[in-house]
Amino acid sequence: MTYLYWSLLLVLCWAIVQSWRHQAKTLTVQPFKSFVHLLEWYLPYLFFPLLAIVLYAVYSYQLSVIVGVILGLFLVLCIYARFIEPKTLRVKYHRYDGLLNAQDKSKSIKMVVLSDLHIGLFSGHRKQLENIVQRINEIEVDMVLVIGDWTYEPYATLADELQIFKKIQAPIYSVLGNHDEQCPGPPVRELLQHGLTQANVIDVEGCIIEHEQFYLVGVGDLWAGKADMYLLPQCPDDKPYIIMAHNPDTVDLMPKLNSKVLMVSGHTHGGQVALPWITNFYLRQSSILGHREGWYQHEQAQLFVSVGTGMVGIPFRFLTPPTIDVIELI
Template structure:
């Protein structure tokens, strides 16, 4: 019979090998893109928009050592192949702008440029990392964020900050609005201003970076809101998105990804995308990068 010491030794070796495998896998998983398909119901959705697809990407985090730019490019290629009506990018193109952010900006813009070249109307908001903010207490780097915005706009990406646009659809003049809100941590968010130009009871989609902004929307004002920021928790227990590094270190009120149930005002719905990139270290564990397609459907107003 094996001695207790031998059993402990083999157990310890087994645990050590499992940890090593998990560490190795955590560097592989960021390259494994998940494509999620969701149905989103919007009150008063025009008939011409029913069944149309909206694509969402978020959180490239270009500039982190070992960043996930390859997966970002593949996700954009999948959008181009799918040809949705609209593409949305909900912030954090960059990781942490330094003294020379020109190469990082050029890379981020180069990644999304194929969307415009394919004729897909593309819209974005900026996130906290685009302002160089890795914490709420950091001072926002406004000039760096403006440089990114200028380059995105020059490439044909419309960057929204507390404003509304009517989304284009070939062969239709029926209105569907996109409400884009600025960065919460950079104090550039103004939900009231963003909603001022939206006609009452009109169909709309809301794009924000930080899910916490969603709480500011009044009842019935955000039937479909999309956000990023969380990276899905980045490291989590398999099958349990609420058991993540984010949940325990930041005590987040929102699940790290998917539909945020019981959050925000009545009749508002928020979807949190896991994003492409990462923070601190280029790892993901049981939390693959995400590209989301929403198929729009009408919903009767009760």
Template sequence: MDTPGALYGFAPPTLTGHTVKIPGWTGRLRIAHITDLHFGVVTPMAIQREAVAQVNAAKPQLTVLTGDFICRGRSFLDRMTETLSAIEGPKLAVLGNHDHWSDGPGVRAALERAEVEVLENAWTLFGVGEDALPIVGLDDYGTAHHDVDRATRGLGATPALALSHNPESAPLLWGRGGPKVVLSGHTHGGQLHVQGWTEAIWRKLVNVKYLSGFYTEEGFQVYVNPGVGASVVPWRYGRPAMRTVSVLNLEGG
């Protein structure tokens, strides 16, 4: 039974669905969002494979991945490529802090072998006609690889979706006017989440404002996906930290 204090341990990801409105946009787009897969010794590969299976079963038009693909070295890159190659349809990604700490260029190359387009401080237009949506990819904020000017160059105030591993970068993107919704990961929802305590500890010790779920500020929004893998211990505790694959139905707002 799912409870706020459940110990999820090695449980598979939970598939969640949300409708997200993008102000000023007139289209519709169904996407899957996965993050923090952390291929490595801490997370059993069965969990990552199940996440991919859930994505394919949801039949999104696009899958976006918001960083931290590996954990503690590059020895799992080939297995990462093999697993992510199984995701059907177009795939866009940004890198996270663990990717840069381990081997940023190597992770990018492994993603490209899996036919994942990596956005490094750049944006692309996905879809056609009224469904066309600019998607901005901001490189990792926590390791200072981000460049908001470069990522949004030429976009102006055109309504857009943004991908950024670290949710604390969201206000920088909102400040450019175009990116209305930012999809992130990084926090694992606190990973070991004790209601009321985890939020306070993260804010005080590491200055984290956005921990898990949706946050809205002045018409802009950031979604912090708790992610799939783990980087220190393999367990997840508490509903805000449960392993998550998200399906987002984007529509005009």
């Protein structure tokens, strides 16, 4: 038992040292806050010696079996949420028949919706990005829509890390999210834009791009005060619209258009950790309108919300695995 306690102390010291070392490499304006977040990243390694201590205590009759099972199950779930589910990556397919005009339905459109990569403290590490790029290339899509929050207090090497997206074999369109716009977070927009340009990612914020079967529109982040749609009512109505907006509550600002509209968003992470009542309460802080994930019908637009692939706040995902969404317009 003494050895287990010593291992607990060693892991604790290691977590503190690692957190302090790595916060110094981040582009943060609040070093102590980054240090605390990184402690959240490294301290869960304590779950392993703690689980061993619980098992030993039950084995040596220092702890009842019932209490041991409860504590052990809690630690196993924490280990799963920290070390297993965040490293899984699912591809979720959707078919949507409510957008394209009848004369344009001869060819379906397959697009990837990718959101909340949060390259930085908890996610978006090289192995995960390589996995995302590989899975997208396996799908053979017409385009990739990245719906903001590329970062979460990233390292100074951000521009280099983004070069992996050059390997995607489809055009990539992007808008930024609140963490990219210092809401909250460090001022990374300039570095991020530089890296995205080098990676051949097309910034569509404030732009209307005409495709054969639809118009693609990029809208700035709501929390950053950039969700401006004043141009939309003046635009042609001969084709439907796909609108990229990081925050799903942006749909509340949609003007009435004569064309069909599909808005794609992220931001909510699906709650990131799915717990009864608690998750819905937390989501009210992210989406006043109560968006979580999936499809929502609003008066002016159909809305789709992706749970994304990254993490913020705490480095856990539970029953909301990192997801690449593929929407086929038919």
